[in-house]
Amino acid sequence: MNIVRNSPGTTHEFNFDGLVGPTHNYSGLSFGNIASKNNQGAVANPKAAALQGLAKMKALHDRGFKQGVLAPHERPCIATLRALGFAGTDAMIIGAAAKQAPLLLSGASSASPMWAANAATVSPSANSHDGRVHFTAANLNNKFHRAIEHPTTSRLLRAMFTSDAHFVHHRALPSCPQMGDEGAANHTRFSGAYGEAGVEFFVFGASGFQSLGHTQAPAPKRFPARQTREASQAVARLHELDEARTVFAQQHPDVIDAGVFHNDVIAVGNGNVLFCHEQAFLNQASVYAELRTKFAATSSAIFHIIEVSAAEVSVADAVSSYLFNSQLLTRADGQMALVVPEECRANAGVWTWLQKLLSLDTPIKELLIFDLRESMRNGGGPACLRLRVELNQQEAAMVNPAVLMSDALFSQLNTWVERHYRDRLAEADLADPQLLIECRTALDELTRILNLGKVYPFQLM
Numbered sequence: 397m398n399i400v401r402n403s404p405g406t407t408h409e410f411n412f413d414g415l416v417g418p419t420h421n422y423s424g425l426s427f428g429n430i431a432s433k434n435n436q437g438a439v440a441n442p443k444a445a446a447l448q449g450l451a452k453m454k455a456l457h458d459r460g461f462k463q464g465v466l467a468p469h470e471r472p473c474i475a476t477l478r479a480l481g482f483a484g485t486d487a488m489i490i491g492a493a494a495k496q497a498p499l500l501l502s503g504a505s506s507a508s509p510m511w512a513a514n515a516a517t518v519s520p521s522a523n524s525h526d527g528r529v530h531f532t533a534a535n536l537n538n539k540f541h542r543a544i545e546h547p548t549t550s551r552l553l554r555a556m557f558t559s560d561a562h563f564v565h566h567r568a569l570p571s572c573p574q575m576g577d578e579g580a581a582n583h584t585r586f587s588g589a590y591g592e593a594g595v596e597f598f599v600f601g602a603s604g605f606q607s608l609g610h611t612q613a614p615a616p617k618r619f620p621a622r623q624t625r626e627a628s629q630a631v632a633r634l635h636e637l638d639e640a641r642t643v644f645a646q647q648h649p650d651v652i653d654a655g656v657f658h659n660d661v662i663a664v665g666n667g668n669v670l671f672c673h674e675q676a677f678l679n680q681a682s683v684y685a686e687l688r689t690k691f692a693a694t695s696s697a698i699f700h701i702i703e704v705s706a707a708e709v710s711v712a713d714a715v716s717s718y719l720f721n722s723q724l725l726t727r728a729d730g731q732m733a734l735v736v737p738e739e740c741r742a743n744a745g746v747w748t749w750l751q752k753l754l755s756l757d758t759p760i761k762e763l764l765i766f767d768l769r770e771s772m773r774n775g776g777g778p779a780c781l782r783l784r785v786e787l788n789q790q791e792a793a794m795v796n797p798a799v800l801m802s803d804a805l806f807s808q809l810n811t812w813v814e815r816h817y818r819d820r821l822a823e824a825d826l827a828d829p830q831l832l833i834e835c836r837t838a839l840d841e842l843t844r845i846l847n848l849g850k851v852y853p854f855q856l857m
Contacts, residue, residue: 529563587694643690
């Protein structure tokens with residue numbers, strides 16, 4: 397069965413990168429994310445972080461890849477602090493939180509929405525029964541600082557993808573342990589070509605009902621499994637996906653305990669290629685077999701599995717270099733480029749393997765290397781920074797054009813960052829009420845640049 401809804405060549409993958417927010421800092425909030433914890437307390441450079449991200453977006457745009465921007469959130473989130481009992485003026489709330497509950501202030505100030513891969517799960521119209529692109533905002537309920545994101549994320553996505561005839565926006569799943577959903581960081585799609593129906597691949601860490609004794613499946617012991625099987629299954633139902641073209645797989649619990657907090661830290665997929673570590677999944681051979689069988693039912697293309705052995709690259713090296721937290725992009729000639737951070741070049745074993753990769757008979761023919769040091773130190777690389785959205789020609793025409801990268805937008809956003817961002821931010825600076833004013837001033841201007849309308853809490857009051 398080869399199902400094609402869109403004409404080949406008229407459908408493209410768009411990558412919407414999270415623009416790093418003005419409060420980018422290293423508070424070490426993400427338990428299970430080794431880089432985040434190891435760099436806790438370091439002084440951050442929000443300006444450099446934002447400019448590094450913009451440079452990556454522009455470089456990929458210049459090479460012909462479809463690139464967009466996902467705006468940062470209002471931080472500190474005063475509405476969250478008010479909901480937790482802090483009262484008075486904004487400055488009074490920040491001062492009281494800094495004194496009484498500094499961890500809550502850190503959480504409410506996190507620039508974590510920069511990790512756009514966690515914004516939502518996206519299924520293209522070629523896979524959904526109703527022929528529309530489906531978005532489900534991630535509830536991210538495993539971490540306080542991330543669980544507060546989805547209301548603003550939903551407003552941003554609606555301001556970017558505005559046509560109800562082409563796009564469906566689902567609410568985040570219920571915020572409870574059984575329905576932990578981390579978005580596209582645990583999801584990918586395989587197809588013979590963009591526009592063809594393909595296989596949607598959902599990866600979970602454990603059953604959400606494990607703690608209730610309803611399942612005896614293996615689970616990590618050191619760090620939490622953030623994505624649940626039940627959440628992945630719920631998203632698949634919401635997106636009206638065909639069971640015959642959907643695969644659910646469990647992350648190996650040992651790699652979660654080694655710091656692989658999302659699947660995109662140990663595997664990446666695109667088109668007809670899965671690139672992963674040999675310890676990425678539980679019952680890995682069975683996962684491969686199901687992917688191959690279901691892919692073959694939708695496409696005549698060859699399905700490539702590129703597996704890296706532990707003998708060549710250890711899990712520890714994969715985590716520290718973010719080898720698999722790479723972007724796998726299809727070029728105009730049909731071959732693929734792998735986008736990796738500078739940390740991959742700095743690791744001798746990883747770099748040796750990447751040179752070997754280019755000599756193998758696979759679609760990956762090029763390495764693109766970027767300096768993302770500021771985001772890497774907080775535990776996220778190229779793949780964490782982007783949300784992938786596959787759009788046909790009609791759908792692309794319905795996207796808010798102001799969020800799509802161009803020479804003019806790149807120049808405008810660089811000027812905006814230079815004007816509004818600090819070049820030094822320590823945890824102690826989060827108690828400065830002026831930071832909130834700076835953030836709101838910047839975001840108010842950004843909504844006009846990106847034509848988003850009123851999407852932030854301070855604009856909706």
